[in-house]
Amino acid sequence: MEIIARMNVGGPATQVSGLCKLLDAEEFDHRLYTGHVDDGEGDRLVFGDAGLAVHRVPGLGRSVNPAGDLRALYRLAGTMRTFRPHIVHTRTAKAGALGRLAVSLSGVGAARVHVFHGHLLEGYFSPPKRAVYVNAERFLATLSDRLVTVGARVRDDLLRNRIGRPEQYVVIPPGVRLGPVPDRAAARTALGLPPGAPVVAYVGRLTRIKRPDRLLEVAREVLARVPGCRFLVCGGGELREQVEREARSLPGPVDLLGWRRDVETVYAAADVVLLTSDSEGTPLSLIEAGMTGTPVVATRVGSVAEVVRDGRTGLLAAPDAGELAAHTVRLLSDQELARRMGRAAQAWTTSAFAVERLVADTETLYRSLHGASDHRRSTPETSTP
Structure with a gap:
C-alpha cells in the first residue's frame, strides 16, 4: 500500500509512477493512495500518467487541515483493515505521518517504510516550527521499520538531527525513464x-x-x-x-x-x-x-x-x-x-539512475520486510479503538 499526499509534477510522484508501472505484478499487489493536487501545481496524472490507477483519499493533500487530516487518517486505517497490506510505503511528510499512524490505528501489523525525498530541516520553517517538525519525525521514526533516503547526504542530515537509527536507513537513489528525446x-x-x-x-x-x-x-x-x-x-x-x-x-x-x-x-x-x-x-x-x-x-x-x-x-x-x-x-x-x-x-x-534499478532496489526492500510483516500479523500490535 503506497501512500503519497499528492501526485504533483516532481520527484516523488515520478518515482511512484515508475514503481506502479514496473513492479512485478505477479509478486506484488501494489496499490496507490493519494489526495488531490492544489491549484497552481502540475498534476502528474495529467502530465504523463493519465492512465495510472489511483485510490483517492479525501483530505490527503498538501495543506494541513486538522478536520480533513483526521478524516484521511481514519479512511486510511479503514482501508488497511480491508486490504490488509503486508507493507505500507509512505512518501512526503504529511502522508508519512498519517500513513504510519494509520497502521497503528488499524492493527493490521504491516511493515512500515517511509521515504525522505529530501527533508524540511533547512529553509522551510522558523526555529520553533523546525523543532516541532524534528520532534515529530523522531517519534514517527520509532513507528518505522525502514527509513529510505534518496541520497547519502539526506540520510546523514537526518541522523545528525537524531531522526531514526542508522540501521533503519536504506539509501535508494531515484530512477528515471525519459520519453523520446528530440534532436x-x-x-x-x-x-x-x-x-x-x-x-x-x-x-x-x-x-x-x-x-x-x-x-x-x-x-x-x-x-x-x-x-x-x-x-x-x-x-x-x-x-x-x-x-x-x-x-x-x-x-x-x-x-x-x-x-x-x-x-x-x-x-x-x-x-x-x-x-x-x-x-x-x-x-x-x-x-x-x-x-x-x-x-x-x-x-x-x-x-x-x-x-x-x-x-x-x-x-x-x-x-x-x-x-x-x-x-x-x-x-x-x-x-x-x-x-x-x-x-x-x-x-x-x-x-x-535508471528506473529499472529503482524498481529492483525497491523489490529487494519489500522482500526483506515480508517476514517482519508476517511476524506482526501473528502477534498483532495493540490498536487504538
Whole structure:
C-alpha cells in the first residue's frame, strides 16, 4: 500500500509512477493512495500518467487541515483493515505521518517504510516550527521499520538531527525513464528558439525553497554578459506570477513555459540546465538533464553532489547568484567543455539512475520486510479503538 499526499509534477510522484508501472505484478499487489493536487501545481496524472490507477483519499493533500487530516487518517486505517497490506510505503511528510499512524490505528501489523525525498530541516520553517517538525519525525521514526533516503547526504542530515537509527536507513537513489528525446534543431523549432542562440533552462517548481529570485539574479548577470542568450523556465507554482512580473525588467528574454508533458524537449533545446535551490534531495531535473547530454550548473545542497560530479558532468556552486552566473557563462562560452561534460553526464546518469534499478532496489526492500510483516500479523500490535 503506497501512500503519497499528492501526485504533483516532481520527484516523488515520478518515482511512484515508475514503481506502479514496473513492479512485478505477479509478486506484488501494489496499490496507490493519494489526495488531490492544489491549484497552481502540475498534476502528474495529467502530465504523463493519465492512465495510472489511483485510490483517492479525501483530505490527503498538501495543506494541513486538522478536520480533513483526521478524516484521511481514519479512511486510511479503514482501508488497511480491508486490504490488509503486508507493507505500507509512505512518501512526503504529511502522508508519512498519517500513513504510519494509520497502521497503528488499524492493527493490521504491516511493515512500515517511509521515504525522505529530501527533508524540511533547512529553509522551510522558523526555529520553533523546525523543532516541532524534528520532534515529530523522531517519534514517527520509532513507528518505522525502514527509513529510505534518496541520497547519502539526506540520510546523514537526518541522523545528525537524531531522526531514526542508522540501521533503519536504506539509501535508494531515484530512477528515471525519459520519453523520446528530440534532436537539438527539432527541439528549438518546437519551442520557437533561434537555432544558434545560447539557451539556459530551469525545470522545476516556482516555490520559495527553489529560489526563483536567485534564478532571476543569475539570468540578469548572464543576459548582460552573453549576447543573444535566452532563458527558459519550465514549471509553475505559487511564485509564477511574481517571476513573470520581475522577468520583464531583465536585459533579455525569459520564456515561462508552464508545465509541459514534453520536458525532454526543453532539456534538448538547452545548452545549460540551472538549479538555484536552497535545499534539495536528489533532484530529478538534474538526472533528466544528464540523460539528455545537457550539462548543469547547480547549488551544492542536499544530495546534488551525488548526481552532479563537479567539474566532470557539471559545475556546482555555493547558493550565490554571482558564482552560479560565472559557471553558466563559462559553459556557454566554452562549447567543447560543455559537450564533454554533457557526454560524461549522459553516461553517468543513464547507468546510475535508471528506473529499472529503482524498481529492483525497491523489490529487494519489500522482500526483506515480508517476514517482519508476517511476524506482526501473528502477534498483532495493540490498536487504538
